[in-house]
Amino acid sequence: MKTKSEVIPENTFIILDDASNLSLSKLCGPLDTNIHTISNITDTKIIRSSNKFTITGSNIFLAKKAIYFFHEQSKYKEVSKKDIILGMSELDINYLDYDLKPSNLKKLKIRPRTKNQYSYVHNILHKDITFGVGPAGTGKTILAVACAVNALDNHNVERLVITRPAIEAGEKLGFLPGNLEQKIDPYLRPLYDSLYNFIGIDKVQKLFEKQIIEIAPLAYMRGRTINNAFIILDEAQNTTSEQMKMFLTRIGLGSKAVITGDPSQIDLPTGHKSGLNDAIAILNEIDDVSINLFTSQDIFRHPLVAKIVTAYELKSKK
Template sequence: MTETGDDLADAAASSKIEVPQDLAVGLLGATDVNLRTLEAQLPADIHVRGNRITLKGAPADVAASERVIAELVKVVRGGTTLTPDLVRQSLSILSVSNESPAEVLSLDILSRRGKTIRPKTLNQKHYVDAIDKNTIVFGLGPAGTGKTYLAMAKAVQALQNKEVTRIILTRPAVEAGERLGFLPGTLSEKIDPYLRPLYDALHDMMDPETIPKLMEAGVIEVAPLAYMRGRTLNDAFIILDEAQNTTGEQMKMFLTRLGFGAKMVVTGDVTQVDLPGGARSGLRIAARILDGIDDIHFAELTSSDVVRHRLVADIVDAYGRAEEDRDSAGPRDVASGNRAARRDGMRRTDGGHRR
């Protein structure tokens, strides 16, 4: 059947959008870097002349693209510097919800030296909202999803707003089996490698010169999990990082340190357990037995929330698929594959010595 001109006209639509002159550069980006991202990502064709944007395509595609442009204009109007990553994140938010990217991306937590810390994905915003609304929050997800960084930002914000009187940061020193006394050096030298990521995040959020003074005064404490035993932590914002490497007993010990006026955030990735001897992760146990308790929230972050280099999300997904394949193959298949690989390697080695 041949389509007539009228049929084609009905199948196509166009829309012209006038962007305020003072917002056009922020929307399109320096050297049109954001425009190129929009050209690649929008379902409709986009053409720009001056501050006029023309969209062409199927009616549904044009309507969806109009909404994207309108939301990005809101982001720029709110003072956020739009980047290709933020364009992609806005598109991701719109693809899975009716929430406004402008509201998600304008939720400032901290600002320091011109750098603003805010959630960059919808799940990150839900995570931050959960921290505001609950006493204990578990942030679960792969590396790079911002679970520890955002928790640290909320802790510093709470301290600055005088909602708490101190911040306590801890993580299990799994490599030493918590037996730090067997390592050489002073206490600081022993624990520093395990806690360095927490120090690094603190330096991003606070004046580095004030951190030693606050630590000396006990306002900020960074310590291994073993040092939490026997304490009650009142009026504190407490963060347990790398919680997948706690045992069930350690997790119970930590959670029962909760005192009056305190808030806890527990972060971890249950796919990255490094406990020796195949011990069960305390984070997995907690997720199973505490889910559904009032004032305890479990926030799930995924590879789509990775805010490091864009390749990190692809790497996380690739390893996840490989682990699923390995689990579905079963131990006998894996062992068989390993033996085949060894035989193949031996044949290649033998062949290299033949004359």
């Protein structure tokens, strides 16, 4: 970690003695496009002469680290511009966020890739109530489930409870055909899929049978107090203010709650205010409540998804 007294050099150079022409080609990209990308992200100037790189600027430590990092990758794979951008997100996190390295993160089977995602995971681990708010594809739910599974595995909680409003059915599940499981399955399927990805179908089923994991529509949370549990409320933008208050007051002793949602995808009937927006406005000054906002820059799906989200955001502001 840098201190205020540490002297930051204005320039430096590195020589990749073990670099072959092929690995240099993979590292630098066509017309050194990868090097230009590193330069732009780190706000430095990088001049290459064969295997020697001269770096100028105030952020040369990160640029130097990046060149070494991608040089190692170039020994066994092509390095694309996308690889540079994704890799720089992780390097930037490790370089800047010195205190955001809780040891139990290493047990997660996925990693946060952006600073917003890393801050979100950090807050989930250290706060009792955490909100993850932003567009689809930013990792809000999958990271919350990862932290929940991690907490269960470490015996930090006794059970895992995941819920979401079945707004598409107006929560009037009694009018739908089939038993309870058949009625709610379509609305909760994404949550099952997330759990299956982390701990497998067989283990999930066994934990369901032991009631260690519970997935239920939000309407079935009423009248309960949930102690010693990791609780996730997904699709929270589709809760009413009354439902959100009901959910938040279900949290018992020893429990941790994560609330995720996308305010741009509210499906509530006209005239109903989103409980997610209401809660953010009401709770943002409470110390042990963390509110994390994601943007299109945090999206890791098809590259076009971020552009699509940004385009819609710009249109909504007009």
